Amino acid sequence: MRSNKIVPYIFLLPAALIIIVGLFIPLWNSIILSFYDWSFGQAWSDKEFLGFENFVRLWNDEESWRSVRITFVFGFWVVLLEMLIGLGLALLLEKPLVGSTFFRTIFVMPLMIAPIVVGLIWRYLLDARNGVVNYYLENIGEAVPFLQNLGFVRHSWLSDPNLAMFSIVISDVWQWTPFIFMIILAGLQGLPSDVIEASFIDGANWWQMTMQVKLPMMTSIILIALLMRIIDVFRALEVIYILTNGGPGGNTRVLSLHMFQTAFQARDFGYAAMLALLLSVILIILSVILMLFNNPLKEDS
Amino acid sequence: MSNIAYSKPKRKIPWADVGRYVVLVVLAVVTLLPILIMVATSFKLQVDILSKDMNWIFKPTWSNYDKILNDSKFLIYMSSSLVIAISATLLTLITGAMAAFALARMKFPGRKIIAQSTLIIRMIPPAVLAVTVVGFWITWGLGDAIPGFRVRFPVGRAEFFDGSQLGLIIFYTALNLPFTIWLLFGFLQQVPRELEEAAIVDGANAFQTFFQVIFPIMSSGFAVSAIFTFRIAWNEFILAFMLSNRFTKTLPVYASEFISDEGVVWGQMMGVGTLIVIPPLILTFFAAKQIIGGMTAGAVKG
Numbered sequence: 001m002r003s004n005k006i007v008p009y010i011f012l013l014p015a016a017l018i019i020i021v022g023l024f025i026p027l028w029n030s031i032i033l034s035f036y037d038w039s040f041g042q043a044w045s046d047k048e049f050l051g052f053e054n055f056v057r058l059w060n061d062e063e064s065w066r067s068v069r070i071t072f073v074f075g076f077w078v079v080l081l082e083m084l085i086g087l088g089l090a091l092l093l094e095k096p097l098v099g100s101t102f103f104r105t106i107f108v109m110p111l112m113i114a115p116i117v118v119g120l121i122w123r124y125l126l127d128a129r130n131g132v133v134n135y136y137l138e139n140i141g142e143a144v145p146f147l148q149n150l151g152f153v154r155h156s157w158l159s160d161p162n163l164a165m166f167s168i169v170i171s172d173v174w175q176w177t178p179f180i181f182m183i184i185l186a187g188l189q190g191l192p193s194d195v196i197e198a199s200f201i202d203g204a205n206w207w208q209m210t211m212q213v214k215l216p217m218m219t220s221i222i223l224i225a226l227l228m229r230i231i232d233v234f235r236a237l238e239v240i241y242i243l244t245n246g247g248p249g250g251n252t253r254v255l256s257l258h259m260f261q262t263a264f265q266a267r268d269f270g271y272a273a274m275l276a277l278l279l280s281v282i283l284i285i286l287s288v289i290l291m292l293f294n295n296p297l298k299e300d301s
Numbered sequence: 302m303s304n305i306a307y308s309k310p311k312r313k314i315p316w317a318d319v320g321r322y323v324v325l326v327v328l329a330v331v332t333l334l335p336i337l338i339m340v341a342t343s344f345k346l347q348v349d350i351l352s353k354d355m356n357w358i359f360k361p362t363w364s365n366y367d368k369i370l371n372d373s374k375f376l377i378y379m380s381s382s383l384v385i386a387i388s389a390t391l392l393t394l395i396t397g398a399m400a401a402f403a404l405a406r407m408k409f410p411g412r413k414i415i416a417q418s419t420l421i422i423r424m425i426p427p428a429v430l431a432v433t434v435v436g437f438w439i440t441w442g443l444g445d446a447i448p449g450f451r452v453r454f455p456v457g458r459a460e461f462f463d464g465s466q467l468g469l470i471i472f473y474t475a476l477n478l479p480f481t482i483w484l485l486f487g488f489l490q491q492v493p494r495e496l497e498e499a500a501i502v503d504g505a506n507a508f509q510t511f512f513q514v515i516f517p518i519m520s521s522g523f524a525v526s527a528i529f530t531f532r533i534a535w536n537e538f539i540l541a542f543m544l545s546n547r548f549t550k551t552l553p554v555y556a557s558e559f560i561s562d563e564g565v566v567w568g569q570m571m572g573v574g575t576l577i578v579i580p581p582l583i584l585t586f587f588a589a590k591q592i593i594g595g596m597t598a599g600a601v602k603g
Contacts, residue, residue, distance in 0.1 A: 004507075005409070007403075007407070007507045008403040008407040008409040008412070009403075009409070011399045011400060011402055011403035011407070011507070011511070012399070012400050012403050012404075012415065014395070014396040014399060014400075015396040015397060015399065015400035015478050015482065016400070016415070018392070018396060018471060018474050018475050018478060019419060019422075019475050019478055019479075021471055021475065022430070022471050022472045022474065022475020022476065023422050023425060023430070023475045023476070024422070026429070026430045026433045026434050027422065027425065027429075027433070029433040029434075030429065030432065030433040033433055089324070089328065092321065092324060093321055093324065093325060095318075095321065097318065097321060097322065097325070101589070101590070103325050103328075103329055104589050104590070104593060105585060105586060105589040106329045106332055106333055107328070107329075107332060108585050108589045108592055108593060109332065109333070109336060109582060109585055110332060110336075111592075111596070112532055112578075112581040112582060112584065112585050112592070113336070113536075113578045113581065113582075114535070114536035114538070114553050114556075114577050114578065114581070115536065115538065116536070116538045116553040116556055116557055116577075117339075117536075117553075117556065117574040117577050117578055120339075120556060120559070120560070120570055120571070120574045121335045121336070121338070121339045121571075121574065122335070123560065124338070124339070124342065124567060124570075124571065125335060125338065127565075130350060130351055130567065132338060174331070174332075174335065178332065179596065182593050182596065182597060183596070183597045186593065186597045187597075231424050234426075235424065235426040235428075237426070237428050237539060238538045238539065242557065242560060256426065256428050259428065259429075259432060260428050260431075260432075260539070263431070263432045263435070264431075264435075264543065269432065269435070272432045273432055273433055275432075276428075276429040276432045276433060279426070279429055280425055280429055283424045283425060283426070284421055284422065284424075284425075286424065287420065287421050287422075287423065287424045288421060291417070291420055291421070
């Protein structure tokens with residue numbers, strides 16, 4: 001477009017200002033703050049310079065590395081389950097069926113609901129005293145006493161150290177599996193039909209076609225879905241906050257929750273900023289990897 | 302097509318399809334059941350919720366909603382949520398469309414750097430912002446009010462919108478802009494350049510072209526972006542929890558307050574939850590296809 005040299009910048013200015021104020025300055029502040037000791041209620045100017053002390057503390061802080069490990073465990077299970085179930089269902093339901101619009105609408109719902117509400121719903125379902133899950137487990141167990149040995153009794157889903165992680169994984173799988181399912185379904189339905197037909201004529205059966213033709217063509221889509229989920233695992237906070245608040249005994253305290261609690265419960269903002277920085281670095285690295293696979297602002301391909 | 306393997310002579314029952322429908326129905330039930338239980342519980346009396354039996358058949362009661370809606374706080378928080386979510390959505394659309402237009406249609410030094418830096422920080426979660434923002438938030442007194450940014454709303458005695466709302470609007474806009482710019486950039490690439498070129502030949506400048514030619518034909522792109530921005534702004538909890546004051550709380554913050562160790566009021570909690578999910582679910586009914594398109598655009602179009 002033939003235009004004045006300043007014009008592009010004028011168009012960019014409002015968005016740039018908001019992004020600078022809302023994203024860059026806070027991030028910059030977390031870098032600054034991570035060199036200081038500052039707690040709630042203290043005047044901003046009274047913050048104490050610590051140099052790299054927060055960094056050294058992070059390096060040696062067993063509690064923080066434990067939260068990183070917990071994030072990995074949580075991430076491993078949710079990503080594995082969501083990818084397997086999502087991929088399996090997409091392959092099974094690939095063929096367009098009458099009424100798929102109706103089902104699609106249902107599957108989008110968990111993704112549109114506020115995380116806080118997802119937390120409240122599962123908090124109720126898994127509640128030890130009044131929860132629906134325990135009610136049915138107990139009733140089935142009483143009806144068929146043999147099953148009681150297999151776990152059909154009441155459980156403290158959210159406060160039992162062995163079950164709390166399982167509970168937050170289940171709620172996440174419920175909310176996010178449809179996302180994987182729909183991404184992969186869209187990918188499958190967008191595969192060029194001539195290749196599929198050719199391999200069919202060559203005598204490939206369903207299994208061969210899936211493993212040797214479709215999945216290889218889907219590699220980048222599957223990788224992108226995987227990366228998006230890994231990124232979201234590091235961002236996850238609200239549902240866990242409502243369900244277990246990191247408990248019992250810090251068993252479900254993922255990194256983002258650890259950061260949140262360091263800031264707003266321990267009121268140790270300098271160190272929380274250090275953790276925020278760690279989280280940001282992880283997310284920025286993951287975003288760059290994601291961008292290598294698919295750069296949405298690339299010129300039309 | 303992949304389904305050739307399953308096509309059999311016409312008169313037989315297509316068992317493969319029947320099987321698919323069974324799987325679909327089971328999935329739909331698993332997806333819907335938790336939401337339905339929330340809605341059902343919101344129509345139950347506390348006695349029924351706490352009783353030993355799971356009353357699937359019960360006499361629905363409005364009492365939870367009566368209590369929620371008669372509490373003046375709810376209306377204040379709902380208006381606060383609406384003011385914040387709608388303002389953030391409008392601001393995101395206007396500024397995002399302008400930026401996308403510049404990035405998609407103009408060549409200028411720094412274009413690549415600007416585009417990539419927005420993409421790199423697009424995954425920063427609200428909680429990271431909350432940690433660092435609270436410091437200068439309190440120091441600058443933003444939590445109370447910026448003089449001159451007070452508008453009176455006829456709800457309760459709250460004054461809208463004050464500093465904390467303005468702050469949340471800016472943060473939600475900033476959090477949504479990278480994705481919105483990217484989405485609208487994609488839409489713009491599908492808009493033929495001929496229209497703009499014709500406008501320029503007619504003597505229109507860049508601004509006239511943008512607002513009179515591009516803006517009107519972007520409506521489908523705007524609809525999708527608006528849904529995504531509204532969803533984030535309406536649902537967000539952490540920043541709102543930290544930054545809002547007692548007049549500017551949003552509904553997710555209000556809902557979280559029902560969690561307590563001693564005796565949760567399940568009925569009202571589920572009622573507030575139900576009220577929070579209504580707007581996003583209405584959007585889902587109208588635009589499920591576009592929402593999926595937006596969610597999968599990053600992965601599928603490539």
